[in-house]
Amino acid sequence: MFENINFIKTNVPFVREYDSKKSPCIIFRKKFNVKNVNKAVLSVCGLGIGYYYINGKSVTDDLFTAPVSDYNKTLWFNSYDVTALLNIGENICTVMCGNGFFNESFRTSWNHNQAAWRDNPKFILNLDINGESVLISDENWKCTDKTPIIFNHLRSGEHFDSRLFDPNFNTMNFNDNDWHNAIIDKNPPKGLFRECNCEPIRICDEYKTVKITQTGDKKYVFDIGQNISGFIRLKVCQKSGDQLIIRYSEQIHNDYSLQLNDMEQHYPESEFMTDKFICNGQDFTWQPKFVYHGFRYVEIDGIENPDSDTVTGIFVHQDIKSISDFECSDQNLNKLYKIGKLATYSNMFYSLTDCPTREKLGWANDAQSSTEQILINFNSVNFFKKWNTDICDAMADNGAMPGIIPTNGWGFDWGNGPVSDGILFELPYKIYLYTSDNSLLIHNLPYFERYLNYLETRLDSDGMINFGLDDWACPTQVKNVQKTPLKFINTVFLIKFLRIAKIAADFAKNTELKNKYTHQCEKIEKLFEQNFINDDNSCKINEQTAVSMAIYHNLYKDIEPMKLQLKTLIEENDFHHNCGMVGLRHLFIALNKCNLPEYAYKIIKANGYPSFSEWFENEATTLWENWEIPGSSKNHHMYSDFMSWILKTLVGINISTEKPGYEQVTIKPAFIEELTFCKGYTETKYGKIEVEWSRNGDKINLNIQLPMKIEANIIHPENVIVFCNNRLVLEKGTITYV
Numbered sequence: 001m002f003e004n005i006n007f008i009k010t011n012v013p014f015v016r017e018y019d020s021k022k023s024p025c026i027i028f029r030k031k032f033n034v035k036n037v038n039k040a041v042l043s044v045c046g047l048g049i050g051y052y053y054i055n056g057k058s059v060t061d062d063l064f065t066a067p068v069s070d071y072n073k074t075l076w077f078n079s080y081d082v083t084a085l086l087n088i089g090e091n092i093c094t095v096m097c098g099n100g101f102f103n104e105s106f107r108t109s110w111n112h113n114q115a116a117w118r119d120n121p122k123f124i125l126n127l128d129i130n131g132e133s134v135l136i137s138d139e140n141w142k143c144t145d146k147t148p149i150i151f152n153h154l155r156s157g158e159h160f161d162s163r164l165f166d167p168n169f170n171t172m173n174f175n176d177n178d179w180h181n182a183i184i185d186k187n188p189p190k191g192l193f194r195e196c197n198c199e200p201i202r203i204c205d206e207y208k209t210v211k212i213t214q215t216g217d218k219k220y221v222f223d224i225g226q227n228i229s230g231f232i233r234l235k236v237c238q239k240s241g242d243q244l245i246i247r248y249s250e251q252i253h254n255d256y257s258l259q260l261n262d263m264e265q266h267y268p269e270s271e272f273m274t275d276k277f278i279c280n281g282q283d284f285t286w287q288p289k290f291v292y293h294g295f296r297y298v299e300i301d302g303i304e305n306p307d308s309d310t311v312t313g314i315f316v317h318q319d320i321k322s323i324s325d326f327e328c329s330d331q332n333l334n335k336l337y338k339i340g341k342l343a344t345y346s347n348m349f350y351s352l353t354d355c356p357t358r359e360k361l362g363w364a365n366d367a368q369s370s371t372e373q374i375l376i377n378f379n380s381v382n383f384f385k386k387w388n389t390d391i392c393d394a395m396a397d398n399g400a401m402p403g404i405i406p407t408n409g410w411g412f413d414w415g416n417g418p419v420s421d422g423i424l425f426e427l428p429y430k431i432y433l434y435t436s437d438n439s440l441l442i443h444n445l446p447y448f449e450r451y452l453n454y455l456e457t458r459l460d461s462d463g464m465i466n467f468g469l470d471d472w473a474c475p476t477q478v479k480n481v482q483k484t485p486l487k488f489i490n491t492v493f494l495i496k497f498l499r500i501a502k503i504a505a506d507f508a509k510n511t512e513l514k515n516k517y518t519h520q521c522e523k524i525e526k527l528f529e530q531n532f533i534n535d536d537n538s539c540k541i542n543e544q545t546a547v548s549m550a551i552y553h554n555l556y557k558d559i560e561p562m563k564l565q566l567k568t569l570i571e572e573n574d575f576h577h578n579c580g581m582v583g584l585r586h587l588f589i590a591l592n593k594c595n596l597p598e599y600a601y602k603i604i605k606a607n608g609y610p611s612f613s614e615w616f617e618n619e620a621t622t623l624w625e626n627w628e629i630p631g632s633s634k635n636h637h638m639y640s641d642f643m644s645w646i647l648k649t650l651v652g653i654n655i656s657t658e659k660p661g662y663e664q665v666t667i668k669p670a671f672i673e674e675l676t677f678c679k680g681y682t683e684t685k686y687g688k689i690e691v692e693w694s695r696n697g698d699k700i701n702l703n704i705q706l707p708m709k710i711e712a713n714i715i716h717p718e719n720v721i722v723f724c725n726n727r728l729v730l731e732k733g734t735i736t737y738v
Contacts, residue, residue, distance in 0.1 A: 025149035048100020098290030229356035294356030399454025417468010436661025471580035545583025651680035
């Protein structure tokens, strides 16, 4: 695609140090001729972020390309059909380049300013018309750093001087005589070019201002009513030279000052979540191009007489389709499911980020906790396949994994370990279960082997793994509760990894590795039993996370002692959990396996600390990072697995491990007494599975709609009247419907 083509950049010396008055967007232009056109395809890769125009029109609605990566491993590029944009004769192509993660010059806790690949923004481009390369990136392009975007950093802000804006900058008639020629990049990143085939980031929704509060002279706070990832669209007309300082926040204090919960400490040099706009004396509508934020509230200092049209919240994320939904008689549960979806969307940015505010980083521990619900609720396979490439790229030669993916090199000394590294196994295995596609299991097998060999080098004297994150973000104010020992958590995860590696080896027809992992798994299971199981088959670690993990992963000879143990732990804590992100991922399904789904429901619905209800009482519109109030980040997905529990338990749609990809399902709703009705669906490659049930006196009506080719085992008690595909089902107990 890009053979014998080069990245080009501005002929301005690169400066590694941060300068708050520099970091402008770079604009490039080149004219070219077209004789005839049947089909034209533009292929581009912008580092850090590029936007492309032909004859004054944007090539695409996609935002924030190219996706961040380890640029010395992978360079993601995009291709677009631009046939309709071309004219016979002379044409003009314009490119805008900003910094993105590629060139973050300011210090943060994650050291992107130390990345080896850092340089001025650049791009590579090839326009193919009728099978012939007509336009490429070369030194004949003209460029300038004298642009209206005078500052841009993805995790800090964008500064726009509308006095410098010429709406004709991307058209044929614009005068670029004082621009200089671009230069060839002689030391480009060494990554392989890979086409990005997952859904792009786009503007997916808009939120109008619902409340405006004046907090000072020309200073107002705008509330859009919903926490989102994105930016604002600003409509303003003020005196030329007036500067508006735009600060974003997820929460506010009682006096309407922004509540940032110490997140600014991670940005000692650059302003945190702050855009700036300089007016030109005319009506102007503006939104940033090279930055996004996580926010509900926007404070603008310097604005005059704003109204409800001044600020609109623009929700930006990967344009991935929702494939499942849920509704029941409990409105708070409906609300919780909705905000779980919004929190997930807010963190879909070519990797599964932890939050759109503080970091925007692909924390692998969060992702291992959320993968299953995302595959159930969203058409996310292409998204995850793209990220799987980044995950494999991130592995060090010795098999070590970082806590954030992609990484600039940070995360190998903290934030990793099996709780995080498990995403390497979780993604391909769960994709296999929900789609029957085993290609990633086979692809990742060499990486499984390298990683498992690495773990052998990290065993302590007890033969266990004692490094990495633990049950992260536990409720800290629960009395007399200790965290699950790291050795316990890591041993369970190692068993999980070996089981998945054994399945992958079987698919790859690698008998040697299959036998090896079978033997190792048996060995670690015995080690687990010796160290963590009592003689009465209860768990030695008497707390919710440990017992839940053992039950979830079938690490018992007899479930009854652990069932009683977990039941007692929940009752003693007044139907509240005391789990972090690891424990909560396992707790609800463990309770299902103990035939206690009503206990899981009570925990999800609990009031008081710690609970989702406390978040609602404090105006949460997305999921939070902490159970404490006020906590920190307010838009995380790591506690979102209750959403998969809802679809699998209340709606009752469960896949089969024997016939994955929804070829065979079990329909077994839990008819929780507090609910009067429940309905939900999920879309599969065969069609939509729909389940709806409602109470009718002492009877329950259960209606199921199944597509052809799906084998369904319907399990229900005797007081349930079943209709399947609009026909009354007279059989009792377990019904197999094909």
